[in-house]
Amino acid sequence: MTTIAVVEGDGIGREVVPAAVTVLSTINPDWEWVPVEVGYARWQRTGSSLTSSDLAVMKEVDAVLFGAITTPPGGEYPSVILQIRKALDLYANIRPVRAPGVDLVTVRENTEGLYSGIEWEEEDRACSVRVVSKKGTRRIAARAATLARERNGHLTIGHKANVLRSDQLFLSLCTAVADEYQIPHTTRLIDALCLDVLLHPEAYDVIVTTNLFGDILSDVTGYLAGGLGMLPSANLGDRHALFEPVHGSAPDIAGTGRANPIAAIESGAMMLNHLGYPEQADLIEAAIQAVMLAGIKTPDIGGSADTRTVTRAICRALQSP
Numbered sequence: 369m370t371t372i373a374v375v376e377g378d379g380i381g382r383e384v385v386p387a388a389v390t391v392l393s394t395i396n397p398d399w400e401w402v403p404v405e406v407g408y409a410r411w412q413r414t415g416s417s418l419t420s421s422d423l424a425v426m427k428e429v430d431a432v433l434f435g436a437i438t439t440p441p442g443g444e445y446p447s448v449i450l451q452i453r454k455a456l457d458l459y460a461n462i463r464p465v466r467a468p469g470v471d472l473v474t475v476r477e478n479t480e481g482l483y484s485g486i487e488w489e490e491e492d493r494a495c496s497v498r499v500v501s502k503k504g505t506r507r508i509a510a511r512a513a514t515l516a517r518e519r520n521g522h523l524t525i526g527h528k529a530n531v532l533r534s535d536q537l538f539l540s541l542c543t544a545v546a547d548e549y550q551i552p553h554t555t556r557l558i559d560a561l562c563l564d565v566l567l568h569p570e571a572y573d574v575i576v577t578t579n580l581f582g583d584i585l586s587d588v589t590g591y592l593a594g595g596l597g598m599l600p601s602a603n604l605g606d607r608h609a610l611f612e613p614v615h616g617s618a619p620d621i622a623g624t625g626r627a628n629p630i631a632a633i634e635s636g637a638m639m640l641n642h643l644g645y646p647e648q649a650d651l652i653e654a655a656i657q658a659v660m661l662a663g664i665k666t667p668d669i670g671g672s673a674d675t676r677t678v679t680r681a682i683c684r685a686l687q688s689p
């Protein structure tokens with residue numbers, strides 16, 4: 369029996385996650401979906417955004433399907449997704465981008481780098497420590513090399529080793545892991561990479577990089593896919609996995625029915641791949657393609673359909689391929 373924790377969260381998370389569950393249930397009607405209510409809305413009501421029993425549920429299930437959580441500016445509200453990533457040790461953030469002539473994946477280290485959390489303020493300056501550990505680098509490199517092997521592809525290591533001592537370590541360890549896995553690999557300075565991936569996306573397959581660089585690079589590559597509403601992601605650890613659309617809670621369109629469900633549905637397809645159902649993931653991809661070709665699209669990608677219409681069309685395409 370497969371059990372999935374479902375965290376809709378806030379804003380359009382409450383619209384696109386149910387859409388993904390609907391599509392996944394069409395293929396797997398016997399799966400168990402365990403709702404977990406976390407996020408800003410609950411914090412406003414109860415003063416708690418995430419509890420240890422919520423985390424216990426997320427650790428017990430086979431995977432977590434996550435929507436989006438509003439993090440209000442101000443600072444007194446702790447970021448829920450950061451807490452979850454830490455508690456589940458989800459060290460790899462995987463973002464595939466597919467479009468005509470483009471099929472690449474960024475693999476971002478998700479626990480250290482410049483987001484190590486080691487920060488302080490002094491009288492005349494503020495400091496953030498960039499941490500690159502051997503353990504953290506080896507595991508992200510192994511994850512990226514494994515992915516490149518599964519894809520019969522190659523690996524690009526994005527770095528700034530000409531300036532940063534921490535990236536000299538990152539570069540040398542990633543290179544050693546790629547050699548060990550016998551994966552063809554190249555290295556690129558991250559600034560040059562950010563431009564080149566837009567000019568020559570077909571030259572890239574799997575790209576591995578550190579936390580901040582990956583944050584920026586995955587937004588750059590996201591541009592290739594035609595917008596936030598199309599981008600899925602996975603957060604993977606060695607024991608737990610969480611799948612979420614790249615976009616946030618989009619309060620500007622929440623409740624209007626116009627949210628594009630494809631990023632969430634594609635995240636569901638990534639979850640199927642991860643759980644060992646690649647054929648089902650392919651079926652969902654094919655259904656999405658068919659629906660897009662038929663012009664059934666939400667406004668963000670040039671259509672006029674609403675979330676439910678797109679979702680129903682994808683379910684219909686699955687039932688009669």
Ligand code: ATP
Pocket residue numbers: 380384436437438439596597598615616617618619620621626627628629631666668
């Ligand atoms: P958050 O604070 O939760 O990140 P945000 O205001 O940054 O929210 P995002 O979700 O990051 O909003 O979205 C940025 C823009 O992209 C918004 O204008 C939003 O309407 C649009 N957008 C994001 N996701 C979708 C989607 N699935 N469908 C349609 N438009 C989207």
Ligand code: MG
Pocket residue numbers: 615616617
């Ligand atoms: Mg945002």
